[in-house]
Amino acid sequence: MTEQVKPLAITMGDPSGIGPEIVVMALVEQPGVRALVFGCPSVMERAVGIVGADCDVRSLRCVQDARFTPGVIEVVSSGNLTELPAIGQIQATSGDAAFSAIQLAIACALEGQVSGIVTAPIHKEALSQAGISYPGHTEMLADFSGAERVAMLLGNDEIRTVLVTIHCSLSDAIKGGSFEAQMTAIRLTHEGATALGYDNPRVAVAGLNPHAGEGGLFGREEIEIIAPAIKAAQAEGINASGPWPGDTVFMMARQGQFDIVVAQYHDQGLIPVKYMGLEKGVNITLGLPFVRTSPDHGTAFDIAGTGKADAASLLTAMSYASKLVSAQSKGIA
Incomplete structure (x- = not known):
């Protein structure tokens, strides 16, 4: 991996929701973006099939193994599910898998291996069923990063x-x-x-x-x-x-x-x-020691698995993440 340009980490979100699908859509639409998916490779392979994308999925043990090969979605594995969870349902296994991906992405961000994190949607009830007490991304990010003060910025x-x-x-x-x-x-x-x-x-x-x-x-x-x-x-x-x-x-x-x-x-x-409108909405967590953005919508279980999800908000979140990383590098943020 080239050290000069650190990639964005994109977490897969809840495996039972639209997160994996919109991640695939976004990466296919912007093939030049330097980004790695954090999550379960088999979940991402299923998402590629759902949206009918012409690309492959490659599992990575760590960020340093990335090659950024065109036409390949590289997934830093946070653990492979032994059985793919059903789509469109609240499940503890999905909440646990989503949580593991977030934890790994945060660890890599704190170590400076990635330039920032873009998170796909998670489901709070799935987290709760998995025994995870955090009510959302913001609280997880603040806790694991050690940030003393954080705030949620949302906008379009x-x-x-x-x-x-x-x-x-x-x-x-x-x-x-x-x-x-x-x-x-x-x-x-x-x-x-x-x-x-x-x-x-x-x-x-x-x-x-x-x-x-x-x-x-x-x-x-x-x-x-x-x-x-x-x-x-x-x-x-x-x-x-x-x-x-x-x-x-x-x-x-x-x-x-x-x-x-x-x-x-x-x-x-x-x-x-x-x-x-949710299409161009973005969520930014302020006060963290790294950049974090996300789309301004949820897991959309009602359309998960249909390939009908819209990746516009995730693309906006990726764009904002790049902008904030750039500002941070210039000492503005």
Whole structure:
């Protein structure tokens, strides 16, 4: 393997979902991309057959064995399943296999063997059935990488958002939106937007309550927590403003008034992004010691195995990963 250009690691995702299929589609559509799949070679061979791709699958013991031969999808094996799991079903074996691929990719990223990680979709129930307690990729990545602060950035060509709280109940999200959590999200939003090419990015911070609290009539979190955090971020030189009402801030961002929005909880941020369409959506984890992106959709069990999946979001995630790797190499990120 050439040491000058490190490949991207692409995890296969849940073997019972569309992940393996869209990985094959993306690599066939972009044959020049320098990337390795992490996962189960037999799963990827099945995916090649499902989509009817004209390519071969080669199993690797380690990243250093890669040859990057045209027409060959190289898979760094994280363990070969003794029996292929059924497609379109929640299964513990699929959750375990997906988890093993992610673990191996993270280890290689921490060792500097790959330039970044692009993750195909996993299924949270499958993980749970396998005895894996992580609610999603973000929490795994933070834990295994030792990152002290992370945030989820999701977006498309029109709007971008970063979440203060991620995979938790709404009641826990309200409790978790502390001053420290606000500051972490705002700082990471500024850093992430800068890495994506925004000069002095305009960061809008959404309120938690209707009408951003309406001066305290509908809640005091804006007055006591969010506004002080915005003021503190401004003192650090961050171009932050708000708190803005959650029902209008994304419209304002789409109109060009802001570059990126800090949302207080999962659905507040994801509904407007996903409403714009999943095809070009991307998920970026900020705060990790390496680049990580993923498509902005799930395992799509209903169409898994049909070859009808769309790889557009994964291709976008790969493009963003390359952009962020480049920015990192230039000292921007």
